[in-house]
Amino acid sequence: MKNALSWWPTLQFHLDAARITDESMTRFRREMTRIRPRLFEGYAGTLVEFADFLERRGLRVPEPAAVASTAAPLTAPVRTRLEAVFGTPVYDEYRASEFGWITGECAQQDGLHVFSDVHRVEVVDGEGFPAAPGELGDLVVTDLRNGVYPLIRYRTGDRGILRAEPCPCGRSLPMMEQPQGRTNDLLHLPDGTALAHHISVMFSDHPESVRLFQVHQHEDYSITVRVVEGEGLDARAHIESAVGELRERTRNEVPVRLDLVDSLPYTGGKTKYIISDVPRS
Ligand SMILES: [Zn+2]
Incomplete structure (x- = not known):
C-alpha cells in the first residue's frame, strides 16, 4: 500500500527493513522486476538479507545501474558478494536522517566524496575545534540547502576522518573515510x-x-x-x-x-x- 501511494510522487518504492519476511521480499522482488529501478539503495544488513533470499530461492532481479549501501560498514567480501548477486557495482554512502545523502563513493570505491556543494562536513575534537585530516573526531554537518529549518554545525553523533589527498578520479569534492559509529x-x-x-x-x-x-x-x-x-x-x-x-x-x-x-x-x-x-x- 505504502508503495502504491509513494510511487507516483517520488518514483521510489520500499522494502520495510523493520519487518523483513520471505513474503515481503517476494512482493518486493516482484515490484523490482516490474519497475526495474536504476538505483537500489539499502542498509548493508538488509541488502545482504535480500541477496541471501534471492540465492536461496535461485531468483534474480533486473540489474540496477548501481547499488548503494548505508548504515553499516560495507566490508570487501560483502561488497563482492552483493556485486555478484545484483550484477552491478555496489557503492558505499553515508547519510543521516536529518540531512539525507551527505557523502558517497565514486567509481574508485575507495573513500567517500563529501557533497560539499550542499553539505559542509567538518570533523572536530571534544572541544569543537577542527581535527587535522587523518584524525578521528566528531562529525559536524551544516545543511546549505534547508532554508526552512537550517541545521548549522550539527553533531550527527557519528565519528569520522577527513582525508587530505584528493581522489584519483579527479572530482574536487573533498574526501572522508567511512564514519566509525556513533559517539x-x-x-x-x-x-x-x-x-x-x-x-x-x-x-x-x-x-x-x-x-x-x-x-x-x-x-x-x-x-x-x-x-x-x-x-x-x-x-x-x-x-x-x-x-x-x-x-x-x-x-x-x-x-x-x-x-x-x-x-x-x-x-x-x-x-x-x-x-x-x-x-x-
Ligand atoms: Zn573519486
Whole structure:
C-alpha cells in the first residue's frame, strides 16, 4: 500500500527493513522486476538479507545501474558478494536522517566524496575545534540547502576522518573515510575511559573471514562480539585473533565474548554494529 501511494510522487518504492519476511521480499522482488529501478539503495544488513533470499530461492532481479549501501560498514567480501548477486557495482554512502545523502563513493570505491556543494562536513575534537585530516573526531554537518529549518554545525553523533589527498578520479569534492559509529556507541571501560578501538575496521586485516558483525557492550561493561562467519581460509582463526586484539585493548578489565551466529538482530530496521547498554552519566 505504502508503495502504491509513494510511487507516483517520488518514483521510489520500499522494502520495510523493520519487518523483513520471505513474503515481503517476494512482493518486493516482484515490484523490482516490474519497475526495474536504476538505483537500489539499502542498509548493508538488509541488502545482504535480500541477496541471501534471492540465492536461496535461485531468483534474480533486473540489474540496477548501481547499488548503494548505508548504515553499516560495507566490508570487501560483502561488497563482492552483493556485486555478484545484483550484477552491478555496489557503492558505499553515508547519510543521516536529518540531512539525507551527505557523502558517497565514486567509481574508485575507495573513500567517500563529501557533497560539499550542499553539505559542509567538518570533523572536530571534544572541544569543537577542527581535527587535522587523518584524525578521528566528531562529525559536524551544516545543511546549505534547508532554508526552512537550517541545521548549522550539527553533531550527527557519528565519528569520522577527513582525508587530505584528493581522489584519483579527479572530482574536487573533498574526501572522508567511512564514519566509525556513533559517539554514544563507543565502548567504555568501568573507569569511564572510552576505548579508542576502531571497531568498524576491527576485521579489516582479513575481511573475507567475516560477513557481518556486531559489538554489544552490556550494562556490566562486558562485551559480546557477534559474528556471522565468512568463507575465507582460516576464517575462525582470524576472527578469534581480532577478538583477542579487542580483549587486549580492554586491558582484560572486562570479559569479551565471541558469539558465532547465523544472523544479527535488527534494531528498528538497522543492523547496528555497535550497541552500548552502559549507563551514561
Ligand atoms: Zn573519486
